[in-house]
Amino acid sequence: MLxxxxxxxxxxxxxxxxxDLPYRQRRAGGPPRPPEAAADRAGxxxxxxxxxxxxxxxxxxxxxxxxxxxxxxxxxxxxKVADALLLCSYPLHPPGQPGKLRTEHLSKITxxxxxxxxxxxxxxxxxxxxxxxxxxxxxxxxFIANAGHDLNRGRNLEFLxxx
Numbered sequence: 001m002l003x004x005x006x007x008x009x010x011x012x013x014x015x016x017x018x019x020d021l022p023y024r025q026r027r028a029g030g031p032p033r034p035p036e037a038a039a040d041r042a043g044x045x046x047x048x049x050x051x052x053x054x055x056x057x058x059x060x061x062x063x064x065x066x067x068x069x070x071x072x073x074x075x076x077x078x079x080k081v082a083d084a085l086l087l088c089s090y091p092l093h094p095p096g097q098p099g100k101l102r103t104e105h106l107s108k109i110t111x112x113x114x115x116x117x118x119x120x121x122x123x124x125x126x127x128x129x130x131x132x133x134x135x136x137x138x139x140x141x142x143f144i145a146n147a148g149h150d151l152n153r154g155r156n157l158e159f160l161x162x163x
Contacts (some may be wrong), residue, residue: 001088002064004154012160015055021048021067032066040067041074048081060163062086065123065149069102074106085113086163089149092124092132106135113139116159118147 006016022043023036032040044067048059061071061082068087075085093100113136124132126143131153133141142159144151 001151001154003086004147004157005086005160008154008157008160009163015051019043019053020116021070032056033157036072037070041077044071044074045078045081045102058083060084060086062088064088064151065091072109072113073105075111075113076105079110082111084111084163085109086116087113088116089121089123089151090117090129090132092128095122098125098128101132102136103132106132107137109136109139111138114159114162115141116144116151117141118149118151120148121147123149 001153002018006018010016016036021032021040023032023040025043044061044063059082061075062068062085063071065088068085068090071082071085072090074081074085084130092102115129115133117124117126119126129141129143131138140162142162144156144159146152147156
């Protein structure tokens with residue numbers, strides 16, 4: 001999915017940098033670990049710093065699932081790191097655990113945010129996502145009908161027109 005998004009944006013003239021977060025650079029498999037989250041945000045910051053001299057326009061930082069969550073946390077910590085966020089399949093809570101919301105930082109984000117979420121994503125129902133997005137001062141939520149956490153692997157990219 002991220003390859004499809006990157007290719008679509010590049011074909012529209014955007015400079016796109018796709019990168020693995022530091023946890024993925026250290027090991028090919030397995031989920032991210034909470035103690036590594038700060039290093040992952042530092043990796044995102046370094047990626048933005050690397051491309052900033054090459055970009056004349058806006059910097060849109062984003063990611064899928066955990067990567068998007070780390071991008072949103074970085075933007076909440078450092079308001080000037082990016083000009084906007086693209087968060088695909090934001091992991092609002094672990095599947096089946098709606099009481100463990102990951103929203104504490106959302107109200108601190110000051111840049112525009114485009115959330116893209118599948119209506120069948122187990123990490124957050126449409127109703128839960130609507131409530132969470134209201135916490136972000138400048139946010140828009142686009143649903144992909146009948147998509148799960150993989151957003152149908154990038155087959156529906158009309159939301160890119162909103163960037």
